[in-house]
Amino acid sequence: MTNNLKVIVIGGGHNGLVCASYLAKAGLSVQILEARDSVGGACAPIIDNNGNKLAGLAHASYGLNMQILKDLDLPALPIQLSLDTISLSEDGSHITFANNSVSGRKISERDSKSYRGFIEEFKKYSEALDVLTTNIPPRLKDMDWHDKKTLIKIGWNLRFGLGKKLMREFLRVGGINIFDVLNEKFDDPAIKGAIAFDAVLGHKMGPRTPNTVLSYLQKISFGENNSLCRSDNLSTLLEEKAKSLGVKILTNSKIDRIIIEDGICKGVKLESAEIFKSDLVISNADAKTTFLKFVGTEYLDAMFSHRVDSIRQEGAVARINLCLKALPKDQNLEGDKLFQRLIIAPDMQYVEHAFNHSKYGEYSDHPILEMIINRVEDRGPSVNSITATISASFAPYDLKGGWGKNRNLFVNRVFETIEKYIPGFNNLVKSYELLTPCDIEEQYNCVGGHWHHGEMGIDQSFMMRPVHGSAQYKTPCKNLYLCGASAHPGGGITGLPGHNAAKQIIRAI
Amino acid sequence: MTSSVFQKSPFQARLDALNIVQQWTSWNGYKSAQVFDTIASEYFAIRSTCSLMDLTPMEKFRITGPDSQRFLNRLVTRDLSNLAIDRVAYVIWCNDEGKVLDDGTVFRLGENDFRLCAQHHQLDWLSISRLGFNVNIEKETDDIAALAVQGPTSFSVLNKVGIEGLDKLKPFQICQQSISGIEIMISRTGFTGDLGYELWTSPENALDLWDLIYGQCENGNFDIRAIGLHALNMVRIEAGFIMPGEDFVTAETAVRADRSRSPFELGLSWLVDFEKPYFTGKKALQAEALRPANRRLVKLSVEGNKPPADAFLYDKENGKRIGTVKSCVWSPILKANLTLSDIEFENGSCPEKIWAEIYYQKELEWKSSWSQCHVSHKPFWKNARASLTPPMKF
Numbered sequence: 001m002t003n004n005l006k007v008i009v010i011g012g013g014h015n016g017l018v019c020a021s022y023l024a025k026a027g028l029s030v031q032i033l034e035a036r037d038s039v040g041g042a043c044a045p046i047i048d049n050n051g052n053k054l055a056g057l058a059h060a061s062y063g064l065n066m067q068i069l070k071d072l073d074l075p076a077l078p079i080q081l082s083l084d085t086i087s088l089s090e091d092g093s094h095i096t097f098a099n100n101s102v103s104g105r106k107i108s109e110r111d112s113k114s115y116r117g118f119i120e121e122f123k124k125y126s127e128a129l130d131v132l133t134t135n136i137p138p139r140l141k142d143m144d145w146h147d148k149k150t151l152i153k154i155g156w157n158l159r160f161g162l163g164k165k166l167m168r169e170f171l172r173v174g175g176i177n178i179f180d181v182l183n184e185k186f187d188d189p190a191i192k193g194a195i196a197f198d199a200v201l202g203h204k205m206g207p208r209t210p211n212t213v214l215s216y217l218q219k220i221s222f223g224e225n226n227s228l229c230r231s232d233n234l235s236t237l238l239e240e241k242a243k244s245l246g247v248k249i250l251t252n253s254k255i256d257r258i259i260i261e262d263g264i265c266k267g268v269k270l271e272s273a274e275i276f277k278s279d280l281v282i283s284n285a286d287a288k289t290t291f292l293k294f295v296g297t298e299y300l301d302a303m304f305s306h307r308v309d310s311i312r313q314e315g316a317v318a319r320i321n322l323c324l325k326a327l328p329k330d331q332n333l334e335g336d337k338l339f340q341r342l343i344i345a346p347d348m349q350y351v352e353h354a355f356n357h358s359k360y361g362e363y364s365d366h367p368i369l370e371m372i373i374n375r376v377e378d379r380g381p382s383v384n385s386i387t388a389t390i391s392a393s394f395a396p397y398d399l400k401g402g403w404g405k406n407r408n409l410f411v412n413r414v415f416e417t418i419e420k421y422i423p424g425f426n427n428l429v430k431s432y433e434l435l436t437p438c439d440i441e442e443q444y445n446c447v448g449g450h451w452h453h454g455e456m457g458i459d460q461s462f463m464m465r466p467v468h469g470s471a472q473y474k475t476p477c478k479n480l481y482l483c484g485a486s487a488h489p490g491g492g493i494t495g496l497p498g499h500n501a502a503k504q505i506i507r508a509i
Numbered sequence: 510m511t512s513s514v515f516q517k518s519p520f521q522a523r524l525d526a527l528n529i530v531q532q533w534t535s536w537n538g539y540k541s542a543q544v545f546d547t548i549a550s551e552y553f554a555i556r557s558t559c560s561l562m563d564l565t566p567m568e569k570f571r572i573t574g575p576d577s578q579r580f581l582n583r584l585v586t587r588d589l590s591n592l593a594i595d596r597v598a599y600v601i602w603c604n605d606e607g608k609v610l611d612d613g614t615v616f617r618l619g620e621n622d623f624r625l626c627a628q629h630h631q632l633d634w635l636s637i638s639r640l641g642f643n644v645n646i647e648k649e650t651d652d653i654a655a656l657a658v659q660g661p662t663s664f665s666v667l668n669k670v671g672i673e674g675l676d677k678l679k680p681f682q683i684c685q686q687s688i689s690g691i692e693i694m695i696s697r698t699g700f701t702g703d704l705g706y707e708l709w710t711s712p713e714n715a716l717d718l719w720d721l722i723y724g725q726c727e728n729g730n731f732d733i734r735a736i737g738l739h740a741l742n743m744v745r746i747e748a749g750f751i752m753p754g755e756d757f758v759t760a761e762t763a764v765r766a767d768r769s770r771s772p773f774e775l776g777l778s779w780l781v782d783f784e785k786p787y788f789t790g791k792k793a794l795q796a797e798a799l800r801p802a803n804r805r806l807v808k809l810s811v812e813g814n815k816p817p818a819d820a821f822l823y824d825k826e827n828g829k830r831i832g833t834v835k836s837c838v839w840s841p842i843l844k845a846n847l848t849l850s851d852i853e854f855e856n857g858s859c860p861e862k863i864w865a866e867i868y869y870q871k872e873l874e875w876k877s878s879w880s881q882c883h884v885s886h887k888p889f890w891k892n893a894r895a896s897l898t899p900p901m902k903f
Contacts (some may be wrong), residue, residue, distance in 0.1 A: 263792060297641030298583055301605035302789040306637045469605070476792060 004029055005509060008268055008276055009247075010255055010294070011284030011445070011484065013041025017238040017247075018064070018498030019282060019483040019505075021072050024245040026506050031276065032242070033253040033268065035445050039242075040235025041284075042444065042451070043493060048321045048433055052387045057319055057440065058451075059372050059389045060341055061231040061493035062221035067134060068495045072241055077229040083372070084340040085228065087194035088421040092332040095190050096340075100222070102191055111188045118185050118195075123222035125170050128157040133218075133489040133496055136472050136504050137463040146507070175458060178216055179207035179348055189347035197345035197368055201393055202451040202491065204316045206355030207348045211457040218456055219492055228341060230372065231493055254445075258283070258294040258480060265480035268294075280479050280509070282501065286446050286453035287311060287466035287486040291475070293447075300476055307467040311460065311486075315437030315449035316358050318395035320414060323430040324386040327373065328422050344369040344421055358394035363410045366417055367392045385430070390414065397437035397448050407434050452491020453484055462488055473501040474508075481505055515540030518565045519654040519715030523723065527735045534738065537630070537650070539566035542737035549841070551740035555701050556842050558732040559662040561723060562741060564655035564707060565715075568613075568627040570635060574644040577621045579786075584638050585615070586772055586794070588785035592617050595683040597698050601772055601780050602634075603790030607797055608760035608769035609777075610634055611753050614698060616683060624649070628753045634761070638789065654715035658722060659705030661892075664900040666731050667695075667706060670721050675706070676899035691717055700741060702748025704894045746838040746847055749808050749888035751775060756806055756835040756849050771797055775806045801857025806835065808885040811846040811865050814839070815878055820865040822850060826879045831860055840889065847889045850882075859884060 005028050009020045012034035020030045038044050042057040063069075063077045084098040095104030102115045131153040138147035138154075158167050173181050178199040182192040196207035199216035206212075243249065254271040258281055267277035283290040287308050291297075297305040327338060345351050345368045354364035373388040392414050399406060411434050418425045437449030446453060454460050463471045466486040473481045473488075483501035485491040516539045518524065524542060532543040541563065545551060554560040572581060582589045585600040592598050594617050601612040613627035625631070635646050658667060667675055671688045672695065678684055683696045691714040699705030710718055726733035745752065753759045756775075763769040771794060772781045781794055811817045816839060822832040837848035852859060863882040868875060894901050 260787075263787070263795075292641060298579065299787045301792070302583070302634070302638040302640070303605045305640050309640050 005279040006277070007031065007280045007282060008033060008278040009282045009284060009483070010258075010268065010290070011035070011041065012039030012239075012249060012251070013284050013484065014043050014064070014234065014238055014493055014495055015484045015498035015501075016041070016282075016284030017235075017242045018068055018072070018495040019284070019502045020247045020498075021238070021242045021245050022499065022502030023282075023505065024242065024247045025072075026502075028280075030247045031278070032247060032249045033255065033270070033276065034249065034251045035254040036443075037251050038235070039239050039249055039251065043231050043235040043238075045232070045235070046321060048323070048387070050323055050385060050431065052321075052323065052385050054321050054374070054387055055230060055232055055372065055389050056235065057435075057444065058231055058493050059391070060228050060370075061234070062227070063229055063231070063234070064493065064495040065134065065499065068499050071499075074237060074241055077231070077234070081229040081232060082227040083230060085194065085343060086333070086337060086340050087190055087197075087343050087345060089190060089346060090420055092330075094332055094337075095188075095194065096337075097194065099227070104190070107188060107191070111186050111191055114185050115191060119222060121166070121169075122217060122220070124162055124166060125174075126217055126220070126222050128154075128161045128170065129217065131157055132462065133494075134500070136500050137465070137488040139463060139472065173213050175210060176213055177208050177210050178212040179352070181213055182207070182348065189349075193345040193347040193351060194343060196348045196351045197343055197370075200351060200355065201368065201370065201391065202317055203455055204312070204314055204355075204358055204394070204396070205455070205457075206352040208352055209355075214458060214461070215456050218461075218490060234493065255285075255294055257296065258290070258477075260295060260299040260477050260480075263299075263476075264478045280481065280505065282481045282483045282505065284482075284484040284498070285486075286313065286448075286450075286484060287470065287482065288313060288447040289445060290482065290486070291470075295475075295477060295480070301469075304467070304469045304476060307469065311466055312455040312457070313448035313450045313453065314397040315440060315451065316396050317391050317393045317451060318410065318437065319435040319440070320390040320392055320411060321433040321435075322388040322390065323432070324373075324388060324428045325430045326428055327386055328425055328428060330422050333422070339373055339375050342369075342371045342373075344371075344417060354394055358396040361396055361398055361400035363396065363399060363406065363413065364394045365413065367394065367410075367414055369393075369414060369417060371418070395436055397441070397450075399436075403436045403438050407436065410434070410436075450491075453486040454490070456490045461490065465490060473497075473504045516566075516651075518563050519712035520563045520565065520656070520719050522716060523719045524563060524735065532737065536566040536738065537568060541566055542735070543739050544737045545735045548739050548743070551734055551736040552743050552841060554732065554734035554736060555660050555703065555740060555744050557661060558734070559658065559660040559666045560701075560734055560736040560740070561719070562657040562659070562736050564657050565650070565653070565712075567650070567655060568630060569648070569650045569653055569655070570625045570627070570631065571647045571649045572623040572625055572635075572644055573621055574642075575621055576642040577623055577644045580639060580642040580644045581615060581623055581625070582786060583642070583788050584635070586781045586788055586790065588782040589615060590785065594619060597681040597683060597696055599780070601775075601777055603772065603788075603794070604760045604769075605789060605793065606760070606769070607771050607790035607793030608763070609753065609757065609772055609775060610760050612751065616696065618683070629759060629761075652712065654710050654712045654718070656708045656715075656718060656722075657699060657705065658708060659699045659701045659703060661704060661894065661903045662731050663705050665902050666722060666725050666733060668902075669725055669730060679898045680896050689717065689721060691721075693718065700748070700750055701744045702750070702888055702891050702895060703744070704892070704897075704900050742836070743838045743840070746836055746849060747840050747843065747888070747890040749849075749885075751777075751806065751849060752836065757851070770806070773797060773802060774804050776808075802854045803857075804832075804851060804853050805859065807850055807852050807859065808887075808889060809834070809848045809850040809852075809863065809882045810885055810889065811837075811848060811867075811880050811882045813846065813867075813878070813880045815846070815867045815869045815880065817846055817848055817865045817867045817880065820867050822852065822882065823864045823866060824860050825862055826864050828864065831863070834865065843890055845889070846880075848882075
């Protein structure tokens with residue numbers, strides 16, 4: 001390994017910060033160039049028009065992968081931030097998911113037992129896939145010994161980790177849809193709706209879409225101490241860690257292009273015309289932005305460019321930032337319950353219908369929603385508003401007729417929907433801001449405004465992520481790498497793409 | 510196939526009238542003659558007098574827009590940055606793996622105005638390749654009537670018709686002309702290895718143009734013959750021109766991984782320029798250039814007079830099989846069997862001895878014989894008048 005290599009990381013999202021930290025730790029000289037005025041990307045807090053500090057775009061997450069916390073000596077998210085999930089019901093008989101169990105007035109003993117079994121089963125699948133997600137995805141052609149080792153481990157995990165019976169079951173359900181699987185397992189529509197919600201949120205998929213078992217497995221973390229948390233201060237933690245390891249961070253630095261000379265990446269040019277030369281460039285930007293905008297098709301093969309262009313990456317989740325006049329008063333959401341993760345996905349048909357609209361470029365008549373109301377003590381000293389954040393789907397990027405006139409109409413649909421579940425809610429809304437996928441695209445410099453920098457279907461996963469010809473964090477251009485959610489294992493606040501990319505880069509130099 | 514399913518060329522009325530053997534085939538969907546009269550007479554028209562051939566079915570694409578030059582330069586392996594207006598270049602283009610998709614010619618008609626002629630349908634590939642380039646691509650195959658006028662007397666014929674300025678027109682150069690009220694574009698290009706021109710006009714002028722030229726024959730001034738694809742195939746092999754789909758499987762149509770061919774494997778390394786800006790396939794070709802050549806399409810003449818069609822090639826009589834004949838012709842003008850043959854190389858170089866095992870019939874009885882072969886590094890046949898400016902009168 002050559003020491004003191006100069007490295008540019010494009011984008012200081014959580015994956016960029018993780019990758020930069022690992023590389024700095026390995027002795028490389030790392031410079032992060034961030035387009036926005038702060039690092040953290042989707043984890044960075046949002047300051048709304050009233051000056052309120054709100055949770056970032058990813059307002060809830062399972063936190064970074066344990067291995068990363070260990071390697072970088074980072075604290076796990078404090079337990080106070082952990083969130084239960086409460087799936088709202090129109091009649092007030094909400095159900096609560098906490099500590100890998102489900103409870104609620106109407107939940108039968110049978111279903112609650114099934115749920116424990118379901119979590120147990122899916123936890124095993126997730127553990128079997130762990131080798132794949134925490135490693136560089138193996139090539140199937142021209143394998144080196146790392147690739148072979150990973151493949152053998154996956155095979156071993158599937159066959160001996162799961163055992164014959166469970167492996168057979170995994171092979172049966174692995175590629176199919178969550179709709180069929182949940183119908184096999186549960187009676188209660190609300191349980192099925194809530195699980196289906198987690199399988200599809202962030203994707204342009206409905207419960208009946210193939211791959212939704214996989215997308216569920218990729219999103220949910222089943223670890224004992226790994227509960228869903230508000231990701232409030234994650235970006236600060238990561239930023240401080242990176243800086244302490246010697247990573248230099250420059251914000252407000254928009255990339256104009258990546259400099260390619262004779263197939264070799266030489267550095268980057270900023271929109272301000274400033275040029276940063278470096279030995280390596282690592283892009284945390286999505287593949288479309290990296291290749292089509294920063295590199296340019298002129299420097300790439302035609303079919304490769306076409307494959308990048310064809311990545312399915314149209315966001316379907318809108319973010320709404322709310323200021324409330326007062327906290328909702330609901331007898332079914334008393335005390336702490338109000339501050340948990342509230343979701344509206346009463347049954348799978350509801351979720352599927354919501355998705356159907358997006359297929360035809362429409363927003364959902366009855367959207368699926370995830371709302372987190374901020375606790376009073378979380379408010380900054382100078383701020384006196386009660387705030388909440390909502391992820392609302394389906395709000396397609398490519399909305400028929402564009403978002404212009406439809407913004408308020410969609411927000412009204414969202415409020416009408418909440419009103420049904422939390423009566424009186426509409427009157428509490430003081431002000432709101434909507435971020436459609438188009439706004440997210442613009443503000444977060446990510447084509448399509450897609451949470452995961454590309455749908456996580458099987459065809460866009462593993463060694464096919466982002467595309468054939470750029471797997472294993474490498475690109476067709478020498479010394480240019482990917483480290484973001486566009487790369488394996490994809491989106492979510494895991495830090496794994498950044499971690500795996502760093503591993504690959506350290507191995508390569 | 511009945512003739513009714515074919516697309517009609519704007520020259521069709523004249524072609525139909527002249528085709529006394531009615532041997533038609535489909536060329537990109539057009540009704541195209543294989544033979545009009547006899548192959549021999551058509552061949553000798555190209556080599557000794559003047560031939561007329563309908564080129565309309567050749568795929569033609571118009572590429573315009575501010576990025577058109579950059580777009581084409583990223584498409585093809587040859588450097589087009591210095592292609593001047595009114596000039597033509599022979600080009601090939603490859604897929605990402607550096608395997609040849611097709612060959613053709615690029616005509617620079619203006620600063621940002623190009624015509625790309627191709628053997629096969631290319632609109633898909635052009636559309637894929639345009640991503641990131643501000644260009645407009647239009648297929649104009651059906652909108653242009655094209656006529657090849659080839660042969661030693663082609664210059665004299667066109668002169669007699671009244672086309673001026675041809676004495677100054679260099680090979681691969683273009684000029685615009687108006688004769689008898691017909692606007693035509695003339696390029697000094699062809700597929701025969703001899704003096705020749707290609708004439709381009711709008712379809713409604715096609716018959717008038719044909720009559721003007723063929724009229725010289727009817728007046729008794731010159732011997733001019735309409736020729737079909739068979740005669741053209743003979744002369745293009747003599748001239749050493751490859752035919753995608755005949756001499757190799759194009760990368761788009763190849764099913765088996767080892768069937769597609771790189772420019773190097775086709776003996777077209779002179780068309781590959783690593784100094785130019787990036788083009789599709791460059792990375793793969795740069796890697797290939799570092800490895801010893803494993804095979805090559807070579808110009809191979811075969812001794813004797815037995816036709817070596819589809820023959821296997823060996824390193825000695827009854828030796829190791831090292832290749833096959835892809836296309837071949839008995840050249841009447843050179844009195845030799847000429848082939849384009851795919852040969853496996855050993856340690857990066859061409860085997861020194863190549864033998865062909867030829868199967869042939871004598872009155873329905875099959876026989877086989879062995880013939881020694883010789884690699885030709887130059888076109889088998891090329892006439893000096895093809896590149897003389899002004900061309901000689903015949």
